[in-house]
Amino acid sequence: MDNLSSAKSYEDDPDVKLMLEFQAGDKASFEKLMVKYYPRILNFIYRFIPSREVSEDIAQEAFMRVYKSVQSYRPQSKFNTWLFTIAKNLSLNELRKNKKKGASLDAPIKSSEGSFIRQVEDKNALNPSDDLIQSEVSQVVKAAIEELPENQRMAVLLRRYENLSYDEIAKTMNTTAKAVKSLLSRAKENLKVRLASFKKSGDLQENPNQKG
């Protein structure tokens, strides 16, 4: 498909239309896109790089890239695919930059049961509230996602939280739909192992790391 026909096929995307309006000089259209996508982009990045400050900076940078590329913008894909590609690239760059600085202090700890369980911050809690349990589940899920290799993690985030199709994920990750299928299969297998173990241990008070 040549550039002209591909551009025409994506102009039905309402977000592409907003971007083209912005290209014509309507800054309000850009703000509409930002209002719609900023929270999603922020959380997408945050699930990948669990630092609020860094995530905010990267989200700002992603939209700055969109803003600066307005004159050369030619719709080659759905707007959200393009936007998430920018966010993905920035996140991966940041992650690789941080890897050089050493291992994360938040790396999960392997328990005697063989499962990966995150330490509870409040060791003195005897009767955890529902909120705390919810928070703990969130922490466990977060840890399980962070355990995944980069590409599997990226595929999971795009599928589970952004509901992109295999083809859209492939475009975002610059790979094939077949490769995405394989990534998600392996990612789900890893998540099943990690989260199934947590579910088996159940009660937080039985966590051996909390005793003593």
Next chain:
Amino acid sequence: MDCQNIRKLIPTYLDQELDNEQTAMVKDHTSKCVACQKELNQYQKSWDMLDHLQEIEPDPHYMSRFWTKVSEEKPWYETILDNIRTGLFANKLIPALAVSCFLFVMSFTVFQRYQSANMDQQILELSKEDYDVVSTLELVENLDIIEDIDLIEELDIIDSLDTTDNLQSELKNIRKRLYHV
């Protein structure tokens, strides 16, 4: 299809990304095989657990922070260019500037030509009426030089003379020539 191959397809089956034939196979097998059904349930539950991942709210000032960054990064001339590009004055400013430049150049050219013609005219008029005055003025300005030259010549003559009488008469002659007396 055996359990091992069915279990490989379960993750993609749950994403509804299998073709019709494979979808039918997995559905049929898991309805009959307890172990594979259990495996499917575990995949589904761990996938559903991802809903528990807490989201964060963006900084409430993210929009103003963004525009501040935009203005800080953009040089002043780009701000002006952007205003022109966005059509703030695109339909009026550029043509107006072009016309203004043209008019200015034309005016300057005409003025210069007028000045030049006027000066030529003045010079011509000056030549007709005041040529003699200018000539006289030139003589007066150079009179000292003329006198010096004449005096020197005369002095040379005087030097060559032997008697006072001859000197006196020569002096008279000098006066006559210099002052037209």
